[in-house]
Amino acid sequence: MPKRKLSRRRFLVTVAASTLAMPHVRGAFAAGRLTMGFWDHWVPGANSATTALVNEWAEKEKVEVSIDYIPSQGNKLLITITAEAQAGSGHDILAFPSWQPADHANRLEPMDDVMAQLIKENGAVNPTVEYLAKPTGKWLAVPATVGSQIKGPCSRIDLMKQHAGIDVQALYPAGAPPEADSWTLDALLKAAEACHKAGFAFGIGLGSTADSVDTAGAIFQSFGAALVDAKGDITVKTDPVRQALEYYVRLARFFPPDAPAWDDSSNNKWLVSGRGALIMNPPSAWAVAKRDAPQVAERCWTHGMPAGPKGRYAPFVPYFWGTWNFSKNKPAAKSLLVHLSQRSSAEKMVAASGGYDLPSFAKFTDFTTWAEEGPPKGTLYHYPNPYQHQILSMAASPAPPKIAVQIYVQGIMTKMTVRHMQGEPMEKTLAWAESEIEGFMRT
């Protein structure tokens, strides 16, 4: 029998064939590596729930994971997003604040498949999530439980009862639907005046940081006032805008005199120090009070927004998780995002954040954390909008997100309020706003 010589070609063919025929061997990290940059939570210990969930998934899927928690202080997260977008390299999964998915639409991996599955399992998401993460008809990111929040009122039960004659617990009873028909913008105005007179002014800022802008946005929307409509046309000089501005200036006269200089920590400090009867914030201020001023915390009640002529609008500020289109492990990223968006995962995150985090899916508003947290028990019951009696909205919507983000970060609505409050005639303020917004129309 002639001896066959092993040629180079035959060697390569044999090796390739044997490799293909080999049974699938799973190593410790057989499915590769996944890096993620999550928002660094304010609430101590809240990150640990996310870490545990990621590790649990990594163990099951045999993926090597690496998590960076990136703070939003000093715009660190925003700068990271911008740098990674510019560099075309970075984390496989990244947390995106509200406006960022639309801002990086052409660099994000579509999430239509993930969202179709999640909506089927977890219920619909509110229109604000769709407005922010699906501006071009395809899902750019997945709404994140961590960091998402409603910035509704957090009132002092005693001060509101004593000075404004309003029983916020009766309006929003724990474990029951709201009975808040009388809770309107007029009632808010009267309460603001009464509490101001009593020396406990409402702690609402008029600066250009998010908390101030979100409140102004919700008030404007309650009047049906939009500075730019959904088509991108400027609608500043319209009656709803005039009415909203007039109302908000009347209300703002009862804010602390330094409200135009407030940042996002000012309202927290205002509540914790016991100087104010109401602030507009997620429960983080209450959580700080629980630690630093328990006698204040036990008198706080988080509840819904007052209704305006065009509806009851609440500022909703969602966070998102997205994947760059240059990510090296997109299937694993999507698999992890599905895992993090399961009911059990969301429940753990909400519990770890003491009720601060808010999932965006309709079926996720009944977690026990919100019912149980206290003192006083039930203070967070209405925080996730369980009866959907509020319209969750984003300031500056329905303007196309690329225009709206400019209106939002420049705080056009709060600046309009301050200008008009300081004596600038209404039409001049509107002309100023119109001119500013014209500058945001660049493409």
Next chain:
Amino acid sequence: MVDAALQSPSIAGSGRRRFALRAAMRRKSTIAFLMTLPLILLIALLVLYPAIYSIRLATLNKSMERFVGFGNFLFLFKRETFWMVVQQSCIFAITAVIFKALIGFVVAHFVHNIPARGQRKWRGMLLVPWVIPPAMSCLAWLWLFDPSYSAFNWILDLFNIGPVPWTGEAYWARFSVILVNIWIGAPFFMIMYLAALKSVPEQLYEAAEIDGANWWQRLWYVTLPMMRNIMAITALFSLIVTFANFDIVRILTAGGPIDKTHVFATWAFRVGIEGGDIPLGASVSLFMVPILTVAAIFILRDINRRASEMS
């Protein structure tokens, strides 16, 4: 023999090259260049590359897909807020530099007149504001100016004065950010002026005294002319740094209230990073370059003229 004859020109050539290399290496300028090369490379990487990159960014449209040339600058020229930022940056930088120079000059004289034994202690203490990282000292100032819990207002309240809206009212907010800039920057002027004062030959003062010059004349005719170059360079350096300031305004007021304290850097950040319009943000920050170039040309020309007059 033939081989040797053939090899000799190449050997001679390489020998010449080696000799030339050795001679070059012995030259001071070559050694100086090689020693500064790491720094040059570092500057090219950290300064030149970002500068060129930002110029490129400034020529793109908002979505960074299209070249628009000077379009972003032309757009800025039509914006009312941009001109307000230009005006505020000039007010901020010029006022701060003038006061830093004045305070630095006066304090440098005081320190110069302290006996040598105790001078070191004072120099060290006076440098503290300049040595502390600005982000940290600004946070302390923020607490002092806090809209609702200002420590200054608490003190003023003891005398039934105030409250002063340190960061809540446009003019007070401008005053506050300039004050902090002066507080941080004045020690730099002080130390530079002190060095200049120490380099003035004592004989000049003695000669002036013999000529009957009084304190003012000694200052005007001896000290100031001898310090002019240092003063000009310090002012130029400080002007550049103050124009490009970011941290003080960002921490104390974030540009508010109603944009009345924005300077170029904070406005560029607001527009570029927070607003997602990176090309426009790059254009705002690049707008500083021509202003500072003009200032630098005037100041450096003056220094050169004086140097040539002296030589």
